[in-house]
Amino acid sequence: MDYVFDNKTLTMSILATPTHVNFNGVMHGGDLLKMLDQVAYTCATRYCGVGVVTLSVDRVLFRSPIKIGNLVHFLASINYTGYTSVEVGIKVVSEDIAQKSVTHCNSSYFTMVALDDNGRPTKVPQLVPITDEEKRRFEAGRLRREASKNIQKNK
Numbered sequence: 001m002d003y004v005f006d007n008k009t010l011t012m013s014i015l016a017t018p019t020h021v022n023f024n025g026v027m028h029g030g031d032l033l034k035m036l037d038q039v040a041y042t043c044a045t046r047y048c049g050v051g052v053v054t055l056s057v058d059r060v061l062f063r064s065p066i067k068i069g070n071l072v073h074f075l076a077s078i079n080y081t082g083y084t085s086v087e088v089g090i091k092v093v094s095e096d097i098a099q100k101s102v103t104h105c106n107s108s109y110f111t112m113v114a115l116d117d118n119g120r121p122t123k124v125p126q127l128v129p130i131t132d133e134e135k136r137r138f139e140a141g142r143l144r145r146e147a148s149k150n151i152q153k154n155k
Contacts, residue, residue, distance in 0.1 A: 008127070008134075010043040010076040016068050016094075027066035032092070032106065035074065036060070040088040040110035043076040047086060048124045052112040055085060058144055064094065064105040071095040080141025084121035085113045087141040109144060 014035065022028035037054055044052040066072055073093045080087040092106035116122040129138040 005046075007047050008078045010039065010046065010074075012039055012042070012074045012076075014072050014074075016066050016070045016072050018068055021068050024065070025068065027068065027070075027072070029062060032062075032066070032072075033057075033060065035072075036090055036092070036106075036108050037110065039074040039076050039090055040108075040112055043078065043088045043090075044086050044110075044112035044114070047078045048112075048114040050114050050116065050122060052086075052114050055111040055113045056148070058087075058109040058111065058148065060106065060108040062106055064103050066092075066094045066105055067096065069097070071097055077137065078127055079109070079137040080145060081124050081127040082145065084124060085111050086124055086127075087111050087144065089137060089141070109141075111145075111148075 016027045020027045020031045037057075040054065041052060071094070073095060075091045075093065077089050078086050079089045088110045090106075090108050090110065091104065092108075094103045094105045095101070096103070114122050114124045127134075127138065129135040
């Protein structure tokens with residue numbers, strides 16, 4: 001059987017286990033951040049075709065806690081491309097398997113820089129948004145990038 005993967009998106013899932021628990025009995029935010037970085041790395045590396053490093057995390061919004069025993073789905077997409085960087089948007093959905101319910105519990109935006117074999121930034125394939133959703137994400141990513149540039153300029 002042949003598999004065809006869209007290199008602009010990635011879906012990963014894990015089970016929230018007791019090793020992820022914090023003092024409140026739910027998934028530790030630090031564990032979730034580490035997983036988010038791994039998802040961003042995987043999505044960006046697959047898209048760019050070379051290794052990447054995290055440049056920034058523009059926003060992480062914790063909407064709802066993740067219960068231990070829930071299935072955690074990471075829905076990642078390349079939203080925007082610069083010359084040597086990509087923005088990866090990640091939506092996290094927690095699935096309570098026993099209750100058969102799904103909750104959007106986290107959203108985040110990671111900027112990843114592509115590196116050549118010598119560890120220097122290298123050009124990335126330019127994203128050409130096609131669907132309305134891809135165009136919306138691209139424009140939102142462009143606006144976040146411009147806002148970030150303005151913040152850096154004003155420092």
